[in-house]
Amino acid sequence: MPWMVVGLWLAALVLVGPLAGKFGDVQQNRAVDYLPDSADSTQVARIQDELPGGESTDLVLVYHRDGGLTAGDRQTAVEQVAEVGTAYELSGTPKGIPSEDGTTLMYPVSSTSPGQDEEARNAFVDGVREITEGSGGLSVEVGGPGALNTDMGKVFETIDGTLLYATLGVVTVLLILIYRSPFLWLVPLAVAGVAAGMAMAAAYGLHELFDVTITGQSGGVMTILVLGAGTDYALLLISRYREELRCHERPYDAMRTALRGCGPAILASSGTVAAGLLCLLAADLNSSSGMGPVGMVGVLAALVAMTTLLPAVLVLLGRRVFWPVIPAFGSTPKARRSLFAAMGSSATRRPAAVLAGGAVLLGALALGTLNLPGGLDQEDSFTDQPESITAMQTLAREYPERSSQPITVIAPTDTAGAVAETARTTDGVAEVAAGRSGGGWTEISVFATAAPQTPGETRTIEALRDGLDGTYVGGPSAQQIDLADSESRDRVVIVPLVLAAVFVILVGLLRSLVAPLMLLVAVVAVWGAALGIGGLVFGPVLGFEGTDPGLGLLSFVFLVALGVDYGIFLMHRMREESLNGAEPEAAALTALRTTGGVIASAGIVLAATFAVLTTLPLVGLVELGFVIAVGVLLDTFLVRTYLVTTASVLLRRTVWWPGRLSRTPEPERRERQPEPV
Template sequence: MTDRSTAAGAAPRWLRAAIPAVLILVWLAVFGLGGASFGRLSDVVVNDQAQFLPASAEATEVNELQAEFRDADLIPAIVVVASDSTLDDAQTTAIDDLRESVLAVDGVVADESSPVIPSEDGEAAQFVASIATGDDATPSNEVVAEIRDVLEEHPIEGAESAVTGPAGFTADLAGAFSGIDGLLLAVALLAVFLILIVVYRSPLLPILVLLTSLTALCASVLIVVSLAAADILPISGQTQGILFILVIGAATDYALLYLARYQEALTVHERRWDATWAALKGAWEPIVASGGTVIVGLLILLASELTSNKILGPVAAIGIACSLLAALTLLPALLLWAGRVAFWPRRIRVGETRTGAAAIGDDPTQGRGLWAAVGRLVARRPRTVWIAATLVLAAMCLGLPQLKADGVPTSEFVLGTSQARDGQELLGEHFPAGSGTPAVIVGPEADLQAMADIALATDGVDTVTVLAEDSPAGQAAVTEDGIQAFGPPGTPAPEPTVVDGEVLLQATLDDPADSLEAEATVEQLRVALDEVGEDVLVGGSTAVALDTIDASLADRALIIPLVLAAILVILMLLLRSIVAPLLLIASVVLSFAAALGVSAWVFNGIFGFPGADPSVPLFAFVFLVALGVDYNIFLMTRVREESVAHGTRAGIVRGLRLTGGVITSAGLVLAATFAALGVLPILFLVQISFIVAFGVLLDTFLVRTLLVPALSYDLGRVIWQPSKLARGAR
């Protein structure tokens, strides 16, 4: 029967034509502006780990103090040349010439660079090329690329050379992120397109859904780039990759939920306008609730100590907000324009009973198809089903203690080939492994010798130098006997550089600067130097990594409980219940633990990863819990709607059958988009990719399909306590 009684149907024809036309034109303009902003992303992305430390971190304070000791902000690139035998005169001369060519590269600050330093075994030499950083400087990764070109153009016979150090690792990381605009988006969009083609068997629908998702992404990029350019919201390559995937996945999920409601409405309403309003009426609440839950979870990241975590929150929240707006405005306008043609070659007619509530009939346990069979299983053996599902998830959790998420060396950030990692290994074979990236100590001038003595007495410290004036190397060695000059015998010791009564010491470590051993040495240094005074600070690249890990661990302990509490409150308000939200939260947390447990087995036993960053479980938790609750919201809002009319147990089976197809499609889409992150050779993103994709599949096929419906069915109307629905007859 055709329903023409909606108030929206009374709108004049010109208005029914103008509203979708204006919406489409506005979004197309956003699409164009946002598309142009993609080209500006590389200009605003920052991949320096030190940029994202909390302001209170000791390494951050040292970084700020270092700037006062130097004329420019610098990042060191270490050029190392090594041979299998003692370097001869020709090779030594070639290395000197190589240094001159490197110092001539635009962006290298020659006055702040070091001379050639030979190794004790005579088989290698190194020098530091200091690269200027800052707003007006050439990006350090581009300078490193030019230095590496110089090395290729000036090969040294019988020796190998490489560029390593902080600048080298930053360049390799930037190179790994270089495929983020093209490859990542192409893989994600192709995966989504293929899934939609298989699910809907329509050539036009996938295009409309992907156009909605891409437009939401363009809007997000436009806003984020504008904020980053204004120095309001910095963005890293890591955050950029997550933004892309999150927007494509979330916007597609919301679009699929609306699409299911629109398809159902077309079987009831003859006019597309009436079907559109009916679909919006049924879809807006779960979509807004789901998106709002994710946004709240992401914004809680603002409470993080680590700036990179804090930044991800609003950036990703902007993406989700754009996804919500596009799914509730652009897609309805596009489908209103396309009408039933969007589903071609399938024909949807008024009165059709293959779709929606009419297809179920009075007895939800009867009927054909996969979801009818699942509904019968849940209704007939609910306790067996939810206990079995819980045991399966619990078994997966057994791998959780094996998850090594206490930090990994910087050299392991990039998977595959890394010249910086190869160069660091080469450096460690002939020099103290921490050469070129020393720990930095800043303290009072009066305590210079005391600080040096303590540093030299610390296990893991090889040598100590002080930044000095009128020194050929810009620094002088500090021994237990005092400051020694770098130069010929008899050269007078230079005076240390003093800024506001403080001096700067550099402690070269025995271990690679990014190693766990080096971090332990820095911790010992800090404890020992506290005896000199609390105003003695230790920084440098190793301290940056150490403080980053400490901040990540603190964030994990703070953010996870806050996210759980916030989502629980949202679910209680949405479902007007206490029991059901508690069950949903418990199920998603169990699913998250299971995903981590399986991931630990995979990371250790199959991929052989060296470990994981402490923020990996945190990000995985925020995404999995917030997005996993999405599917439960889609399910339980429909269950509540059906329970009001048919009773709780019948409503559970009806809700499961009505949402089964769309939620499964949404889960497959979201898992595929997060799996696309794995194409980037970044350890952090590959791990996030696997955990979230696997966890989403668990939520889609086990938690939402079996565990939640079966447990809810077993408990019955008590799940709606303390609302009036809990006092119903069924």
Template sequence: MKNTPRWARWVVPLALLILWLGIGGTLGPYAGKLGEVATNDQAAFLPRNAESTRVLEARKAFETSPSIPAIIVWTADGSRVSAGQQEAAARAVGSLAGRSGIAAPPSPAVVSEDGLAIQAVVPLAPGLGKELPTVLDQVRQAAREVPGTSVAIAGPAAAQADLSDAFAGIDGLLVGVALGAVLLILLLVYRSVLLPLVIIISAVFALGLACAVVYALADRGVVRVDGQVQGILSILVIGAATDYALLLTARFREELVVRGDRLEAVLAAVRRSAGAVTASAATVALGLLALLASDLTNNRALGPVGAIGIVCAVLSSLTFLPAVLVLLGRSAYWPATPEPADASAEGHGVWRRIAGLLDRSPRRVWMSTALLLMVLAGFSASLPSKGVPLEEIFVNDAPSVGAQQTLARHFPGGSGNPAVVITDAGRIAEVRAAAEGTEGVAAVVPVTASGRPGPGAPLVVDGRVRLDATLEAAADSDAAKETVRELRDRVHAVPGAGALVGGYTAQQFDTQQTAARDRAVIVPVVLGIILLILVALLRSLLVPVLLVATVALNFAATLGVSALVFEHLLGFSGTDASVPLYGFVFLVALGVDYNIFLMSRVREESFTSGTREGVLRGLVTTGGVITSAGVVLAATFAALMVIPLAFLVQIAFIVAFGVLLDTLVVRSLLVPALIIDIGPRVWWPSALARPATAATPGSPR
């Protein structure tokens, strides 16, 4: 390499740099445009084959005009509702008919049984998008014309507006917080000015490329994106790209000290890091693609989108970053510039002391850490994954949540979110009787020709009719889900009716059941994928099994801690049904990354030093960079907490805490202590399992 003409040494790095500058300049803006092709319509993310999803499609035929209901609820100030207030409410909703954004005439104003509140349903046009808050403001303004009352708006339209508001800052705020946290950590770790900026730019370029690819695919309907997927993509790319960059730059520093020549150092660093980086990326990408086996559409959506992000992170880390390192050389680390004297350094003192502890008492270390993790894992059974109640979906005080609570205090708990029954018109009497006889059902009313439920002849479409069953319990409660289960059993038993039960509560119930099925299918698939990748990388059978077992134990311990934190510190009474699966895929796949970084170096060192010394050297040389990578990844996922949604807060805590637990305990103590205690036979059936071969100087690296 030293004999290569000077101009030739710069051609490829400059070409790569120009290429990535072009990618960043051209595609970078797509990181802020992904919201244009995102949808936050939660109906599009239901189980594909569930009964409630079939009802959702069938009920469209009974809508005279497609609409999203906004439910106005008035509460009298300190007294019962007067006749004048009811008349004023009727005039207020009547004045909305025909206005822009109003799909159909509002329903009559109805007084609650306790006489303290009034409700009316205003059907809004679907697809209002950014105009939805303006239309809701018009509705709210008209409703305020009722004297002596307080006004709130509940229902799907209000919830959709709050959801859009929650995701409003996802393009800028989330990415800004994540990048700011990463930059601060890198400045503290490297004590360098240029290198943290280079790593941040590498991550930003990867994110821009990923968003551009996803935008093109989503615009053509190939993939689906919602706010949750969009946020996770940003965090995943930034965290992964930074992790891969940390591993490469740490190895470049080592090689630069030994070799002196920057081009040779970069080539050696890439050659010796690429295997670990690509194997790590493959575990995450293939683990995400395993989500395609899910029956939940939003899980399926995250799979390919996340995999695209990981591929872009690898491309940036193994092409853009090496090119910049060649051009900058030692100056990349200024003012902490590596010097030849650093070649004799054995690593940070902390890691030398940890290595000494492992060398003295490996069995005591792995048994105590394993016991600690198993104790924490014991609490995982107390983590409920039956869904998040409506009042806890938003971390802050969302207006739609308060309005729904007000509505539930004065009207049946299921008001505004009835169970929807689609049945054969010839069996309507029997089905209605079966529904009315179901415990927990407050009322059953057919949808008439007006397109709304009420008295009169039912609307018949293709020989089918629709019944709306108002539940006594709140639509998001366990009692409501049990009522839906019983309701299905009763109406399904009516011969020849072909009855189906859907609606909000049924959707939540079906999602919960589908999520449980997904975990049973996807968890073994992900573990199998990771095991195969580790076997191929480490050329061993026993080490991969041990690594998979340790990350699985780490995941169980993390769930145990999460159960305690969610209930006693954060006040969550439940978790989203998809949280355990998302947490498993991210934490297990990403947790294996750090074990791959460690064990690939341990394997390399073991060829020349034997297994015991190889573990100690590998831990000392990689301890600092892997810990830094874990802290960076934890910080990036923690940034998801800026989006005030319980689902993202729960995912953020599980992944951030789990990564730190894996980095500081599993990878630093449990895994190396186990390997040392077992000895060379841990590499069976590879040549390293034979001690004489393992310590042979000059063995292939």
């Protein structure tokens, strides 16, 4: 039987391996790919694709010298722009716009020849950068929306590989430290790698069959979920398997008993994560709704691999895989003072005081959310600023009287003239220029007096949307506004859905209403405290100028779904001990003593895998990885160890209300004996 399972997995890998290799090719990382279909800016992007030449790639060439541009500098700019026009098909003839102090000259450049081909757009941007070079104190930077998309795309191109190798490295080190075995760590790590390949193939299939949006963000998170959650399930299973090997002579029987014992907890754990992620399907944002099924297939791939392939491999390897500490049949583990037994004993001496103190601490940490910085602008979204961002900053500094980034208005062609005139008279508008026409639509470029993504430009965009009937208002800044609005709407819809889905699964597993409520309150408190710590770190320590709009929702989904995992491990073992006749306090302490080490190891692994996100050059991913990693550690070492344990001791049998454990005497405890063959 184990050989058959391994053979089936090998056959599956051969079949789906080529699909996993295509996973990176279907990722979409433009800002508009994250937006809902109904957003104005999404409609603008779609209509632009249908205009003559298709989607345009808009750049701004910025020539700057601190002491003022010389005649030679201006001639250099003219020659380089002409060379760009010769090398590429441009939309119109670029005209230079000097700054008032004479230190800067900008040339807006646009081309429709790359169209929607991402490689062609990147080649165009890179080609323009090769042509335009400064020297002798003359600075030349290529900015604009097209350059920003290219720089963003290059970051996402490296995310999959960076995350995969960094996460594998972190998990490898931690497994070696946890197992202290030269061989055992290889088994769950190899199985997790197989699960990651299967998840990539499945996600690619979702995109091809159901047009699920896959972004660099969702792809990276899926990798972390497979390796982090999969390793957690492996830690729980291997711990229980080691325990059962002392009671069963044959490894096959020990594994079968171990799966029966911890299988329901692993199944419920993965079910809560999958259910929480599926709630993201209700999101308005394409990126969030796509992350739901993509993350779900990652968790399910980890579940299937760790409950089929991992047991089969462990059984085939036998007891020797645990060398040098091999659990012999009939032996008893070496008696030693358990750290978690000591922690549990200290917590249960004054449970009310411990519970109240922990609640006050979490509440105080949550106050840090008041210090979270405001919304994250595009220019602040990188930890290391690429050329497109520095060009944007130069333009904002040298051209304070007008924006260098157009607001795009799409109007019916028969009313385009009137729309343009109305736009000129709108407050905050500096310049209006008509663009392409086709298919009954006309593109109009509107330049605001305020700098991009400032409150002044936001007011101008809102005024245009209110005053121009029958039109769509889009562009990079409008996309950020639509993104923030959709995130606000999604929080209101998805948070209750996640709580309801997780609560139903917990009720089914624990046969109680009180225990699930206790666990949900705990993970919500952890989420608030983790965000509060972020508020104390992001601005004052890391110097971040803003908070990603999706941080609150995504961190909530992951911390609730993943945090409940450890509550499931603890409470399921507590219920098992209660069914065997243990009194409530004894059941709680036994559950903490037997699962505390596993939960601590799993929490450290999961926190470390999400912490890998903090090494990436995107502020939004750094913030997400930090909050989830901190939340998992809080949940592991404070909430599960102290607060859930003390709350269970205080509630006694009420924690299982209205299940039968809350109202009927428990049966006599049955001691387990070694089982001979």
